Amino acid sequence: MRWWRTQCRPASGALQTALQRAGAAHARVETTDALGIAPHQVEALAFAWLAMRHVARLPGNLPTVTGAAGGRVLGALYPR
Structure with missing residues (x-):
């Protein structure tokens, strides 16, 4: 299985905000569409x-x- 460095955006805006505060703000955020899913x-x-x-x-x-x-x-x- 290939592991991606891109983080997939969660559907929950609150969860996304919490992840960004936890240090994921530097990661590129995309939907799973970018991975063909x-x-x-x-x-x-x-x-x-x-x-x-x-x-x-x-x-x-x-x-x-x-x-x-x-x-x-x-x-x-x-x-x-």
Whole structure:
């Protein structure tokens, strides 16, 4: 996966203001459209990524962010 240095603008103006105050003001801010992802698709893509990680039995969390003791496979799959 390629990591971008550009920050994507959150939909919430209050969140954007808080991020700028936290030191992100120097980053270029764009919508996800700049990355070829329509803003209304972001949530669906995030859940698809989480599902892919679960099916592949790969961790879906970031312990450095969540405080978890380690990587964990997230969610559950209920076949019919």
